[in-house]
Each structure stands twice: as structure tokens, then as C-alpha cells.
Amino acid sequence: MFALVDCNNFYVSCERVFDPSLNGRPVVVLSNNDGCFIARSNEAKALGLPMGGPAFKYRDLLRKHRVAIYSANFPLYGDMSGRVMNTIGDLSPGIEPYSIDEAFLDLSGFGRIGLVDHCRMVRRTVSRGTGIPVSIGIAPTKTLAKLANRMAKKDPAHDGVCLLVDAPSARDAMGAMAVGQVWGIGSRHTAFLGRHGIGTALDLADAPEAWVRKHLHITGARVQAELNGRSCLPLELVRPRKQSICTSRSFGSPVTGLDALGEAVAHFATKCALKLRGENGVAGLVTVFACTSPFEEPAARYWGTRTVALSLPTQDTLAIVRTARAVLEDIFRPGFRYRKAGVILAEIAPAAGASQPLPLFVQEDASPTASVRLMQALDAVNSRYGPGALRVASDTASSWKQHQERLSPHYTTDWNDIIDIRP
DNA sequence: TCTGGGGTCCTAGGACCC
């Protein structure tokens, strides 16, 4: 048996933990650059504010209903996520954190008796320990646990915990659920299935298997099997190493010059290298992209991207920044209003030290040991004095800064912000 | 004026190997 624990309106709930006056009010959290809605309280959903909707199109509605608006505060949400995951992990034999606000649990060994009681206890403990409300779905496959979770959220009668244990109750639930709500069935497949008379999750479960395999491929076939109670997706207790690491941002206002773009790219490359060291990996490839807004006139649009191999796989900020800036110079075209840029690291391998094969023709002089020690010193300084206390000179946010006009304090990750909120 | 960011997996087709 699997359980899926999912935090309710997670980012909004994080803000409410530290400002209880937000309870009962409509609240939204905006994406980076204060662009779109990425979290909404139930009250905000009831007003018709859509997930992903651009905030500027709803300005009147937001003002009229005095909706509380927040810029995304990812340091806060990430920290709160860690607290929720630790609390759940302490209460479960196996846990797979699936996203910032969700985790699958292994409930094997509980038998059928006591599953719901146990999950109610998990829910109470998370609420008491972190202040975050969660919903829990329990079922024999991950896909059905997702479905059960949705029911737990939708129907207050479940009081936050829904168990789908036998085929008849699963079929009832699937009959009442649109196929597009099923985990793994996105908008494209929903439209395709609709054209073939498949409208509910139950229709998909009962469709001919060969037909599903042919048109929805192996991933769709797995979804169908899981709906029918055959588990295809095991709990992944160890997180696999990342295959790519990306840092990208839209700019607060358009950027036209190579210098300003270079500052942004240096900043993104620096963040990528830090994430890479957090994974204890080295990267072999660096991709840089810079583009205009997709809402520009077609003639004013540009999408530049290029990937190069590092001469030696590395986790060194200086080497990665140097490479990324060189790539940027190559893809930069003057005369465009750049709206977004990013850096992607790939071919990530463990930083295994001695076991690492060396290339036949090494161009770099610096010994790996010196680089490792320099990065340790860099990370130690920034960990003690704050991100960016020690950085490459080109890493500056002077001209491409994002809009973050309604940012809440970093309540759990910055002493200065805690001092600021004292009365 | 204003529209996010970070990921994964799968398939088809081309090019290549013995």
C-alpha cells in the first residue's frame, strides 16, 4: 500500500504559518518576477483566479476582493518543505519525497486495519509540528493514491484522509473523475482520449490495453495498469543523481547589452555550480540560452542557445562562469530586447576524485586539488556571511533584477529577517 | 508595462557498428 501526502495550497499555507491573519482571506503567491499565480488559497480559487494566470490581467478582481498577494519566497518554502518531510519520515518506514509539497509513503506491513488511523496521526503530527495542513490518499498503487488524495482534498467528509482499498470503491472513484485529472494524463492526451470517447478515469481503465499501448505508449500503459490496481511504479527510496541542473530567470525589464546579459549569466552559472557541489557532482557540458519574450512581434523574437563541453568535467565556479560567458558572447545578437536567460549543466557525474578518468590532452593548468580547496573556502565564506558575500566580480544584479515587490521575510533562514519582524 | 522555473521520460529516425 502507498500513501500520498500532499500539502494543501502549500506556498499559501507557508505564508499563513507566519501570519495567521491571512486565515480565511483570499491569498495568492506569484511566480518569480511577480508574473503568474502559482498558489491560491481556497478563497482565491473560489474567486476564479486560475492557476498560472498572469496577475496583471486580474488586477481589478484582486483589488476588489482585497486579495493578499505575495512574491514567491522559495527559501522559506524549501525550508518548510524540509520540516514537513522530516516529520513524515520519522513516522514512516519508507518515504519518497516527490516534489516540494508531496511525498509517497510505504505503508506495507500495516495491514488494512489501522491505515486510516495511522494517516490521521501523521496529519495531526505534521499540523502540530509545522503548521502546514496536508491531505493523504491511500491505495495499492501510486496512481490510485494520487486519485485518493484528490478525493481527500475535494470532499470535506473525508476529513483529509481517503482510503481506496478495493476494486469497487476504486471504480466508483474513477467513474467520477475526469481522465485529465489522472496523474500522467496531460492536456494533449486528454484531448486525444476525448475524441475517442474516453472521458473518465474509469473509461481509461477499461479501454483495450493494446490500443492504449499503441497510442499512449509505455507511459500511458503504465497509468492504465496502475488504475486497475497493478503497481508499476515502485517507491524510490534513494533519489537518483540529477541529470541536469538549470538556473534561469526572466528579467524585471528587458536587457539589451552584452555586459548586462553577461552579469546575469555569471550569476546563473554561479548558482548552477553551487547546486552541482550540493549534489557532489561534476558537469561535462554547459548550455547557455538567452531569448526575447515570446509575446514580442515575430520579427523581434530571438532564441539563442549553444552547448559546449568543458575541457575537464568540473564543479569549479570560476571555470563554469568563464565557459558560460564565452558561450554567451557567441550566441549574443545585438538589437534584441532580451527578456530571459539561463544556464544548464549536464553530463553530471559523481565527483569521485581519484577514480575519475583524466583526458589525454589536459589544457588547464590548475591542479584539481587547488580548485576543490578554493571552492570549499568560497562556500564556507558564503555560508557564514550570506550568499554572494564572496563572488566573481561579474556576478551582479544591477541591471536585470527581478520584480519582487511583495516578498515576505525569510522567517526561517535569515537572522536579519527574524530581527526585522520584532514588534 | 505587465505572462515562472526546474525537471524527467519516451519515441522516431538517422547514422553508425560488426
Place this chain on the structure above:
DNA sequence: TCTGGGGTCCTAGGACCC
């Protein structure tokens, strides 16, 4: 006249997730 079988790797594009 007649022309095999079994693979790998790479890339672009599509689809999905939160």
C-alpha cells in the same frame, strides 16, 4: 535471379510532472 540480423548512439521533438 538473388541482397541479413542484431545492435548502439545521438538528436529533436513531444509529453508529462510539480
